[in-house]
Amino acid sequence: MSVVLHRIDDRLIHGQVVVGWGQRMGIGFIVLVDDGVRANLWEQELYRMGVPATTDVVFATVAEAAARAPEWEKDPRKGILLTGDVDTMVALCAAVPEVRKVNLGGIHARDGRTERLRYVFLSDGEAAQLQALADRGVEVTAQDLPTAKPVPVAELV
Amino acid sequence: MSDGLIGVIVAHTEVAEALLAAVRAIAGEDAGLVAVSNRGCDRGALTRQLEAAVGGRPAVVFTDMAGGSCAHTAVALARGRPDLKVVTGVNLAMLVDFAFHRDLPVEAAARRAVEIGRTAVGMVER
Numbered sequence: 001m002s003v004v005l006h007r008i009d010d011r012l013i014h015g016q017v018v019v020g021w022g023q024r025m026g027i028g029f030i031v032l033v034d035d036g037v038r039a040n041l042w043e044q045e046l047y048r049m050g051v052p053a054t055t056d057v058v059f060a061t062v063a064e065a066a067a068r069a070p071e072w073e074k075d076p077r078k079g080i081l082l083t084g085d086v087d088t089m090v091a092l093c094a095a096v097p098e099v100r101k102v103n104l105g106g107i108h109a110r111d112g113r114t115e116r117l118r119y120v121f122l123s124d125g126e127a128a129q130l131q132a133l134a135d136r137g138v139e140v141t142a143q144d145l146p147t148a149k150p151v152p153v154a155e156l157v
Numbered sequence: 158m159s160d161g162l163i164g165v166i167v168a169h170t171e172v173a174e175a176l177l178a179a180v181r182a183i184a185g186e187d188a189g190l191v192a193v194s195n196r197g198c199d200r201g202a203l204t205r206q207l208e209a210a211v212g213g214r215p216a217v218v219f220t221d222m223a224g225g226s227c228a229h230t231a232v233a234l235a236r237g238r239p240d241l242k243v244v245t246g247v248n249l250a251m252l253v254d255f256a257f258h259r260d261l262p263v264e265a266a267a268r269r270a271v272e273i274g275r276t277a278v279g280m281v282e283r
Contacts, residue, residue, distance in 0.1 A: 012200075049229070
C-alpha cells in the first residue's frame with residue numbers, strides 16, 4: 001500500500017481525518033506536512049492525542065516529506081498525508097511528481113477567500129494554483145468525507 | 158444556582174447549542190454556560206470565538222471529542238492558563254451538575270465534571 005489520500009485540511013489531524021477517512025479506509029499512518037507543527041513538539045503531542053495507538057503519526061517539512069515519499073510508497077499500510085494549506089500541497093506536488101490526486105478536505109473562511117463549497121473557501125490565487133495543478137494532470141477534487149460526492153476543482157474556480 | 162465560573166461548550170456543528178438548550182430546560186436559564194460551534198472555522202477562527210466566549214474569566218471548557226478540532230483548540234488556548242481547564246467527552250449530566258457548582262475553584266469544578274460525566278455513562282441492566 002502507500003499514501004492513499006493527499007489532503008488539504010486546515011484543521012490538520014481531527015475527527016474527519018481519523019474517523020471519517022481513517023477508520024473507513026483502515027489507515028495505518030498519517031503524515032502531517034506543516035513546518036510550524038514540525039518545529040513544535042507541544043503541537044505534535046496535541047495532534048497525536050486523537051489518533052489511535054495503532055496509527056503512526058509522522059511530522060515532516062515539505063523537504064522531509066519529499067525525501068521520505070518513496071519509503072511511504074513501499075509501506076504495506078495505507079496512509080494519509082495532510083497539509084494545512086494550498087501552498088504547502090502545491091510545493092509537495094512540485095517536489096513529488098508522483099502525487100496524482102489531491103483532496104480538498106477543509107479550507108475555511110478567511111479574508112480574501114470566497115465560498116466555493118460549504119467547507120472550501122479559496123482566494124483567487126489559491127484557486128489558480130489548484131487549477132494549475134489540475135492542468136498538469138493532477139486530479140484535484142473537493143470531498144470532505146468518503147461518503148460525499150467528489151467535486152472537481154474546475155467547478156470551484 | 159451558584160455563581161462564579163463560567164462553562165464554555167465547544168463542539169461540532171449544533172451539538173453545543175443543543176446541549177445548552179437542554180441544560181437550560183433542566184436547570185434554568187442562569188446556568189453560566191455559553192455555546193461555541195466549530196462550524197466553518199479553522200483553528201484560528203475557532204480560537205478567536207473561544208477567547209471571546211471565555212472573555213478572560215476563569216472557565217471550564219467542555220469539548221465533545223478528545224482529539225477533535227474543538228479539543229485541540231481548547232487545549233492550545235488553555236496552555237499556560239491555570240484559570241482554564243478543558244474537559245473532553247461532554248455530556249448533559251456533567252453540564253447540569255456544573256450549573257450548580259460554579260462556586261468551586263476551576264480545577265475542582267473540572268474534576269467534578271469528569272467524575273459526574275463518567276458516572277452518567279453506563280449500560281442499564283434489567
